[in-house]
Amino acid sequence: MAAGIRSPHTLLDIKGLRTQFGSGRNPVNAVQGIDLQIGAGEILGLVGESGSGKSVLALSILRLIQSPGRIIGGSILFDGKDVLAMSNRELSGWRGRDIGIIFQQPQSCLNPVRRIGWQVAEPLRQQEKLSRKAAWDKAVTLLRSVGIPAPEEKALAYPHQLSGGQAQRVMIAVALALRPRLLIADEPTTALDVTIQAQILELLRDSCRDFGTSLMLVTHDLGVVARLADRVAVMYAGRIVEEGPVAPMLTAPSHPYARGLLDAAPRLGQMGGLRLRDIPGSIPDLSQPMPGCAFAPRCELRANLGLSACLGELPPFIPISEHHAARCWALPQADGIYSTPMTMGTRA
Amino acid sequence: MSLPPLLDVNGLHVRYPIRKGLFGGVVGHVSAVDGVSLTLNRGETLGLVGESGCGKSTLGRTVIALQKPSAGNVRFRNQDLFALSAAELKQQRRFAQLIFQNPRACFDPRRTVGSSVRMGLDIQELLDPSEREEAVAEIFRKVGLRPEHRFRYPHELSGGQLQRIGIARALILKPSLIVCDEPVSALDVSVQAQILNLLSDLKAEFELALLFVSHNLAVVEYIADRVAVMYYGRIVEMASTHALFSSPRHPYTRALLAAVPTMDIARRDDPVPRLGDPPDPANLPTGCRFRNRCPLAFARCAEAEPLLVTAEDGHGVACWAAESASIDAGPMTAAALNG
């Protein structure tokens, strides 16, 4: 059982969630039994590489999984309400009002033929029943608060007249217009330049703090997580393999995959002639049955320790500290394994 | 240095016409590369960094004659690439290869990857036809794949495997220069490390010169010997990797470095540089093209464009403020940048 930080109020509570794509003999098990909580006002970083299922998990929470995908098990409770039992009508009210969404490509999420002011004002008119004028004025205020210069004029612009960074700011304004209690941001800065990324991340952090909004930040970039998250969950092959507070997760993760991710990315000013430690191989085929740990075939730790359980049986969450746990058979005997400093071989 | 450099780029300009109307009349120009000079020696890796739209990819493609410049010249292996006949250029192409950003897009979906790799040998008529298949199998081993992989089609392979094959396709011609256009930015971190390690092994083994184009500063710091920073068609700073990353002189370089997310949680709440939005590339500011986003801009910056001036220590920078030494050479904090 995952040892999440129990904040005074658990906003989102996911248990045993499973999402599958395709049918027939070999469906793809994109999400294979996820337990995850997000507390009120908390920022959770959900980290994983392509094919880890992190985006599918985000879409599953929003009930936005399209055919041939479907949720085949588990439960999602949002503030005690059963999301999987909501009718389409309830869902559309719930999305936007209680939960906001930001995607990677802001330009493709905005309607290309509507002025951006109306796109921000639309949810205000529908959900808060504001008049056209009041909604427009509020939209302009929102655009100003997300850092759009000259918001009165820019509200009249069409999406193609915005830069990528501005478009993402507008998306944030749309998502936060109704002050949702949870914001799900799927790779919100991946398409942006690094100077713009820094500003957008800061905006996300400050907006969530101001409104008391919880944030689920889905990303492949540990640097982005380091800047924002309170808590981090690392996904691999449809499962969470380690979960814990941001500090230990970014300095001393316990799962070999989480550690591998950390070592594999070059860091500014810290490489000095060292060789990167890569993770050999590539992600497994999620349409094939995996009785054991999905990372086992690529795991150097397993090879070094000669563990046999890894390929045969799925490891349970093993607690490391109060709020920190990892799914790894090596953990019970891991004392001393990582006591050697992160040895990176010298460059060839 | 007695030997001439492998690659010598002089005053290169690449302008794209903006076309409109029934017959595609030219209504304006965008300068993707606007007066770039640089050299690259055998076995050396030059990192070319900058944000999207700064012209780094165009520059990379122009120096290997995949794009015609509107002015300037490129000397490669002591030949002026744009003065060569078609047959001579074909000969030179063998020595200057390209690796792409998106490994999924750079293979003909209708050929096996082996046949794509072999294509270079066939076109360049290298080796006896009977030996080519063995050479392909050998190069597959070299990049860490099995020879059997060559019978697969691109959609049957992973991104990491395809990028290895992209490297194999370039390498099989035994080139002296490879332009790497964002070769790892479409890959996952774990696979990115595999490819970076492979590239750094191969460049040592084959004495390859790399022009490594990337927006990722950490990756460039890892692989490059020297680094050039591009901003809207110009190189604004160029120095050895160590000098550029430890004591950046151009305010744009400093902003870029300050914006890279740090893994140090203690510094997570440090203010970030506020550069404002990028300018319209068809309508850049007069004088220094960075001045309207620059915290250090003063009157002179609007009057004249600063040129890349190389100091005695080999560190080149194109900035009036840096030249007048009004800023110290230490790493600048984001707070100072925000003025």
Added chain:
Amino acid sequence: MSTVVLEEPIVAIIPRWRVMAGKLLRNRAAVVGGSVVLALLLLAAFAPWIAPYDPFKINPVQRLKPPSFQHWFGTDEVGRDLLSRIIFGTRYFLLICLITASISATIGTLLGLIAGAGSALTDSIIMRIIDILLAFPYILLVLVVVAILGPSLWTGMAAVGIAGIPGYARLVRSSVLTVKREDYVTSARALGASDAEILFGTVLPNVMSPLIVYLAFATPLSALIASALSFAGLGTQPPAPEWGAMLVNSRTYLFSAWWAVAAPGMALFISIFGMNILGNGLRDVLDPRS
């Protein structure tokens, strides 16, 4: 330095044509459409052996007989056996398909390739000519060509073939424009391939899929227009057993001898329907995402 040995199974390599053939046979639309086209080919090839009567043999005694055991499809206004005429008609139908498609596809593809791969000026000139051709209503264009060349089977086919050129040219040009921007084309150039090598070795094979699908849709349409020309008396001339010409001859007897109209009508309908669903099937099969 890695201690992990990756055991990745090497899957048996299946040749591409077998993968395609397998997909084709599993696609119901392709199988049904393909069967119709195959039947047409067999009928045309073995018409003299299959047809029970001479399709030109006039027999006034047997005039306008309804379907019977002697004449399965009945007889026409001069007593010719309709089944035999339908069977021989497949030769005309396929000839029309072949000739019109050859004219449209060859010239259209060539123009599209030149426009897509050539300079901006060449492209502009070719495409403006194509635009002008497209600005004429299709039928009007066909009628103008027939009016200039005079009515006959061959001028009818030429007219329909010419009218079909713009569709192919536009399709090929837009495909070429997409493909030539692909990285694998740049890669071929970096390897030293010449323009011609790139165009015919890399670009053309990659525009073949949409071209084949378009061929399967456009050809029956051309055949239909050619039949309509015959119907209007501007194409095949009697007594040739061409289905459109047969329709025009028997239309006056529509109420007294429906079979004389129904036989060529159904033959046209089934043939065109078959080719269309073959096109649908091919589109699915050739789509690499399927």
